[in-house]
Amino acid sequence: MREPTIFELSSNGRTGVIFPEADVPLAELPEKMLRRDLPLPEISEIDVVRHFTHLSHLNYSIDENIYPLGSCTMKYNPRINEETARMPGFIFSHPMQAIETVQGNLVLMYQLQEWLKAISGFHAITLQPAAGAHGEFTGVLIIRAYHRDRNDLKRTKILIPDSAHGTNPASSSMIGMEVLTVPSDARGNVDLAALKKSCDETTAGLMLTNPNTLGLFDENIQQVIDIVHQAGGLVYGDGANLNALMGIIRPADMGIDLMHFNLHKTFSTPHGGGGPGSGPVGVSEALVDFLPEPVVGVIEEAEEDLPPLYGFIKPAKTIGRMKSFQGHFGVLVRAFTYIMMHGAAGLRNASEMAVLNANYLLARLRNTYKVPYDRICMHEFVAEGRWPDAEGIHALDIAKRLIDYNLHPPTNYFPLIVPEALMIEPTETESKQSLDAFVDIMIKIAGEAHSSPELLKNAPHHAPVKRLDEVKAARDLTLCCGRTE
Ligand SMILES: Cc1ncc(COP(=O)(O)O)c(C=O)c1O
Secondary structure, three states, rough: OOOOOOOOOOOOOOOOOOOOOOOOOOOOOOOOOOOOOOOOOOOOOOOOOHEEEEEEEEOOOOOOOOEEOOOOOOOOOOOHHHHHOOOOOHHOOOOOOHHHHHHHHHHHHHHHHHHHHHHHHOEEEOOOOHHHHHHHHHHHHHHHHHHOOOOOOOOOOEEEEOOOOHHHHHHHHHHOOOOEEEEEEOOEEHHHHHHHOOOOOOOEEEEOOOOOOOOOOOOOOHHHHHHEEEEEEEEEEEOHEEEEOOOOOOHHHHHHEEEOOOOOOOOOOOOEEEEEEEOOEOOOOHHHHOOOOEEEEEEEEOOOOOOOOEEEEOOOOHHHHHHHHOOOOHHHHHHHHHHHHHHHHHHHHHHHHHHHHHHHHHHHHOOOOOOOOOOOOOEEEEEEOOOOOOOOOOOOHHHHHHHHHHOOOEEOOOOOOOOOEEEEEEOOOOOHHHHHHHHHHHHHHHHHHHHHHHHHHHHOOOOOOOOOOHHHHHOOOOOOOOOOO
């Protein structure tokens, strides 16, 4: 049944506001300020509250149940993050204020840069990029600036493994780089022979997601990096999967030259609705001068016991500004809080538990769902949503049936190198009980796929919106359900 819109709940003359008696002479509003054509709903306060509370229950969030959306790291967002992000000193400050009046904000940004350096091993950090893909875009601009600065103008190609995230080729080609795909080998690693063949004097760099989108750590990572470096290229790390590595290995120590972080994934900022995110980029020493401006730093050393003055520094050969003001400051506060609350040992523990949880799910599901690259995974793994003896059943049907059991489906049809892919990432914040509950339903659905496939083909049965034509929904989106005028 279609949900009524707030306009349909409207009733002439009903109101949710009681204005106080006017204590000034009444005056007519200027006619040009009145929008008499606006069909504003007339509705009481309780009906407004009920309407939106009801709509919120139709949604799904990590606060309700496991959210195993592979590649998205939908971990619990600790409430203390929200408390700190709402502190008056932060929310009432303005980016145009004089730096002397916002030293607290600048210390927070500086300290976050330092912590991200310690976690990753990089030499310097920019906090500006608005999300992971924006970090990639920033990173490829830095790679291009580095080669141009050395007058090495023919390096116009970016190599991208076929197990990479889709944003990698998109970010590279937006900058005008030519994208070459490198295949994976049978174990899900970068194919070394193919990589060698693709590397030459036109290689600007390699964009490497590690762990990759199969959830696998590249077993030949050192050779991969060496091959690209020997050809004169740089290695860009897509650090969106850092949730598997924190406190265990530092990407810069492996020889990666620059990398973005997804603060909204690894460091727990809510991002289910598509943002805002934050995609800081860390760089090695050779790339520091190319960072976007400004970077937060100490601009005046302290006198005796006084704190130093923090401010903005312009890197010598900067690629310019990537975002207005200082990026998504509220996300920075949340990530700062998360890192501070966990400490070094806590971050390592989070990664270890994320890997353990994924391997537990893998172990319990691998006899029911085919896992094409079946080896110890990192924080996620990819299974196939199909069986030779369940004809006509696709990953999409399994995903839709999960909705009937009030579970968010895993990512499906990605990565592209696994047919009918179901990409499952539980994160560290799920308990054994919720992992078991998820597995039990997945096994039940596999049984239904064989015994009553129509249950899957017609799912979801209990959701307010039934099976959609996904192509039409993407091309012809109707956001105002029920509005006729
Ligand atoms: C591996 C990987 N790289 C890049 C991105 C892009 O990040 P964002 O969605 O913040 O732009 C994602 C997003 O989840 C990802 O999983």
